Amino acid sequence: MNRVYFVGAGPGDPDLITLRGAALLGGCQAVFTFAPLGETFAGLIGDRPVYDPYDFDFDDLLTRLNALLEAGDVVFLQPGDMTFFSPFQALIEALGDKVEVVPGIGSANAASALLKKTLNLSGVCTRTILVSSRVLEAVPGAPALKDLAKPGTTLLIYMNHYPLTELVSRLRSGYGRNEPIALAHRIGLPGQRMFLGTLDDIVNQTSDCALFDKKGRADLTLIIVGETLTAKPDRSWWDQRRLNVRRHRS
Ligand SMILES: C[S@@+](CC[C@H](N)C(=O)[O-])C[C@H]1O[C@@H](n2cnc3c(N)ncnc32)[C@H](O)[C@@H]1O
Structure with missing residues (x-):
């Protein structure tokens, strides 16, 4: 058939x-x-x-x-x-x-590879949430972005429809602090750009390029927020994991 x-x-x-x-x-x-x-x-x-x-x-x-x-x-x-x-x-x-x-x-896999970062680093991130700001806003009773943006959470934001300054302010009110943020724009396409910064400096970092249209939409940009982007992994975690793996094998 x-x-x-x-x-x-x-x-x-x-x-x-x-x-x-x-x-x-x-x-x-x-x-x-x-x-x-x-x-x-x-x-x-x-x-x-x-x-x-x-x-x-x-x-x-x-x-x-x-x-x-x-x-x-x-x-x-x-x-x-x-x-x-x-x-x-x-x-x-x-x-x-x-x-x-x-x-x-998926664009999440491709962004993770470009950043060379796992998006839920153990010991730093306890949950990864995938959202679309547009969908969240359209569904009555859905949690607001600031309710999802909490320390320990990596947020992956698809189809952002907020201007960057407004998005940053919503994220800041959720996380309650400065937080690492990456904007992965046109991954795998001509014009690919990756911006890695913090809620404090990302607006300035992107001021020279048209990532977002006048309504704030950035159709080919995946936004990733959370400590996992910059946290230093604990080297002793590897040895503990190795011991566990060997114990299970024996
Ligand atoms: C309708 S969703 C489709 C997502 C797709 N199924 C995936 O997993 O990549 C479209 C959103 O995915 C993200 N996206 C898709 N392709 C992308 C790319 N090449 N670079 C950056 N973001 C991309 C953007 O956030 C965009 O707004």
Whole structure:
């Protein structure tokens, strides 16, 4: 049976797609994706027809996909992968067993690699919370950002919609202190920038570049906040862990 493959593209660099994702892209007869992935994956997409899913309403999209499936496999190339904040869940349900999902490298994984930092350093961070400021605000009764921003928490903020000064002030009122913050912008894409600073200096650090539009939106920026970004790991932790591992093995 021909299938619609929802392939995690990774952050944007075609070197960061999985081998399986690349093979499916090479074997399909049509691709659905949107900027900037259409451009960065042009080499792997070749001369296959490329459709922007946002050109179709839901029913038209289903009709088009079912028609294309008559002729062969279809790949939906999606940013990161579908684990967090994927817009395609309803489509996946509607297509049922005609769908297969292929994992990829999320922007959180790619940002962690660029920073060379685990995002929940033991002894420093007791929890990591993934949020979208936009979604939080839209859901009545959801906790506010300042209620989640507490010492010991690493926050990953997707789809920020606050101007940076306002975001910083909300985070400061939650953490109750200065806190390390990283802005990972266009990871794996032309124009990649990584800013690592603190709530005190991040606004100045970014004043020379247009990370955020006038409404504060920064669609291709992942924001990471928390002590784990700069804390010095305790070297003795390794020896304790090693002893535990050896004890379990014997
Ligand atoms: C709709 S969500 C999709 C997230 C995706 N499923 C993932 O795990 O990377 C879009 C948000 O992911 C983050 N994002 C996606 N791709 C990115 C990239 N290349 N660089 C930085 N942030 C990215 C941004 O916060 C953006 O607003």
